[in-house]
Amino acid sequence: MKRSAKNIKLASVDDLFSTEESRADENREKIVELPLTELFPFKDHPFKVIDNEAMFDTAESVKQYGVLVPAIARPRDEGGYELVAGHRRKRACELAELDTMPVIVRNLDDDEAVIIMVDSNLQRENILPSERAFAFKLKLEAIKRQGARTDLTSTQVAQKLSAEKVGDDAGVSKDQVRRYIRLTHLIPEILSMVDEKKIAFNPAVELSFLKNEEQTNLLDAMDMEQATPSLSQAQRLKKFSNEGKLTLEVMSAIMSEEKKGDLDKVTLTGDKLKKYFPKSYTPKQMEETIMKLLEGWHKKRTRDQER
CATH class of the missing domain: 3.90.1530.30 (Conserved hypothetical protein from pyrococcus furiosus pfu- 392566-001, ParB domain)
Incomplete structure (x- = not known):
């Protein structure tokens, strides 16, 4: 039986005269x-x-x-x-x-783009905790979608492998990946305080388990007491939250506690020191002058004790 002419596919002129090298290019x-x-x-x-x-x-x-x-x-x-x-x-x-x-x-595709975006930025030297937190979260979700496995016994196994992959690529443990991702549960105001180093990383992870309303109340308690939580205080705040007993009064009571590290700490603000120095003095000049005075006082005290 004769073939119909309309079923015959003819090569284009470009195809006829193009080389394998040009097509690869x-x-x-x-x-x-x-x-x-x-x-x-x-x-x-x-x-x-x-x-x-x-x-x-x-x-x-x-x-x-x-x-x-x-x-x-x-x-x-x-x-x-x-x-x-x-x-x-x-x-x-x-x-x-x-x-x-x-x-x-x-x-x-979306997942490929996310992974390249995260990996290219994580090479930078200075990365804020909030940036790392959301980057890890995006990449973890992309890898889970990209590498969905039907041969695994549970979703927990799949999540563990995905977290390990994110951690391996970033040079951290899977547990540290999860801890960073916990920061994405902080309200923006508290997360900003983590970026600004007003709240340390470990306490911030504990605070991330507080409800949004509790975190908002914590901002008020921190402002009233002019203090931020230590790790032990953050752990107690989390415990009271889990028990449904974390009121503003409880937060204020915890935040008003004198921290162990504060007992031996002396703070001299710039406002306190300025009145003892010429207006033209910079903070560095004030510091150098104070250190010289302290060294002189220490030497004199040592001489007096030896007499």
């Missing part, structure tokens, strides 16, 4: 210069882009040498490109008054 990733106006931030990006001294240094470097490491972006359905890696470089380009930046465009 088409599939290779290329660096393209894209307008900054076409680059949009990653959805729920956990890393902050701040105009600080480091950013201004980066902008100056970009102005002199350009962007040395291309950003990574993926096409958006609504047009333009979503940045996966390179948010700080884009901001540096804006400060350097550039219109474009080099970008590698990749077709990535």
Whole structure:
């Protein structure tokens, strides 16, 4: 039986004359210069882009040498490109008054994009606890979806393997990954205090088990007593919360306790010291002068004791 002509597929002219090398080249990733106006931030990006001294240094470097490491972006359905890696470089380009930046465009699904975004940012030296917390959470969820296993006996086993993967990639234990993720349960005001080192990491993990309303009340208690919880105090706050007994009065009572470390601590604020020094003195000059006075006093006291 004769074949119908309409079923015969003819090669295009481009296919006939293209080489295997040129076809492979088409599939290779290329660096393209894209307008900054076409680059949009990653959805729920956990890393902050701040105009600080480091950013201004980066902008100056970009102005002199350009962007040395291309950003990574993926096409958006609504047009333009979503940045996966390179948010700080884009901001540096804006400060350097550039219109474009080099970008590698990749077709990535949501989970692939999350993993690249987190891993590229975790290489930075200075990362806030809140940034690490939300980054670990995003990556853990992506790995769980990406590596869903039907041969595991329970979801707990799958979660354990996912946490181990996140920890291995970041150089920390799976337990530390979980502890960081606990910080995402803190209300923004308390989480900011963790970033600002007003509340230490370990107490913050314990406070993350408090209900949102209790955390809000804790802010009032901390403000009234001008204190932040130690680890033991945070553990007791958590215990009272679990028992349903954590009232504002209980919080205030706990926060008013004198901490063991405060018993031997002497605090001299700048306001107290300024009246003893010329107005032109800097804090460093005041400190150096005080140390010299103390050394002189100590030597005199030692001589007197030896007589």
